Amino acid sequence: MAFLKRKGKRMSGTDLVVGVDGSAGALAAVQWAARVARARRLGLRLVHALPELPAPYPRADPTYEQLLEAAGAQGRVMLAEARDAASGVEAATVLRSERPADALVAESGGAAMLVLGTPGLRPLGRVLVGSVTVALAAHARCPVALIRPHAGEDEPPAEGPVVVGVDGSPASEEAIAVAYEEASWRGARLIAVHCRHRDGWWDTGTTAEEYARELLAQRLAGWAEKYPDVVVDREVVAGRAAERLLDFADRAQLLVVGSRGRGGFGGLALGSTSQALMSYALCPVVVARPRAK
Structure with a gap:
């Protein structure tokens, strides 16, 4: 027992x-x-x-x-x-x-x-997070914050914006909620990033980018009324989500992402983008999880 x-x-x-x-x-x-x-x-x-x-x-x-x-x-x-x-x-x-x-x-x-x-930075690069950390990020009953020790510094960055990845999924809806809350109490600017892969139709004109910006606007609708103190920058960028979000995270005090985890530990299902950001982001990462009812 x-x-x-x-x-x-x-x-x-x-x-x-x-x-x-x-x-x-x-x-x-x-x-x-x-x-x-x-x-x-x-x-x-x-x-x-x-x-x-x-x-x-x-x-x-x-x-x-x-x-x-x-x-x-x-x-x-x-x-x-x-x-x-x-x-x-x-x-x-x-x-x-x-x-x-x-x-x-x-x-x-x-x-x-x-x-x-999470493990600290090493001379030859950043360090992958362990399986227990991934499991907790996928299945904890509340949001999960991952903190990496910074050599030569007393604490992780406390300046800069809060960055959130938005992809239109239910997981990113929870991430948006957490990101607005974090940006509000920190008094920080919020950068909402929507990433699309660069493929043939992306470069055919402005229609695809306009569609992406409309999708991002829809996902953020209503949050400005709830958090009028939060200044939001909307960014639509081409490329792989993990790579582009890491670019923003290197200048941020916090990165918020969603988790698609479900089921028990045997059915671990955390998206590859979230895992990459957990492993490589320089700033603290919050994986948004629905709080227990």
Whole structure:
């Protein structure tokens, strides 16, 4: 039977959940989430998943107790880092004896956002995200933010626009909602980008581009009334969506994309564009997920 230990006040529905594992990516995620939680008056929940040991190791085995002690110590370190990054933030630690993906999906059900760290940049290029991160981006019960540590910098970029990819799918509708909300509270300009592949009919005249701009306008209709404070730039560009969105993301403080994930972990279905952006974007990426009902 799985155990669950909580320290501090139980928070649900209005908190950010961060997956912690002691990595540099997790530390960057904790610091970013702490600042966001304080700014938005949300609680912070740091979740460490400790899978149960195989059958030959009973619960009384000293090895298991040592793992528990190490996980608890790591949680305290991360909690201190969160409070150092954003003094006054209301934070708690959670220790679950489950696989990380299962534990974080369960915790995401009562969260405003799930925040995960990703590998930092390396000299030979950017780093692909792991399968657990992809699974969570596809199946969490709230939006998922992916934070990459930046060498030589204290935190990810906090200036620049919020960028959202719009393709007319239900997934991008959720992304638009999240992007407007993020741009509003950040006081940032929103860039809505619609990408089309360059093919024969794209260059036959202005009709195709006019159609694309009309589609983008339709998808954004109504949001200006809800968020009158948000200035929006509409961009229709030719080319592959991942490549063009990365161009915008390199100058952004946040990139928002949709997720087509559905079903259980065995039926993982996250679009290739979203996976590429999760792996290669320099700025934090939010994968928009419908919040749990």
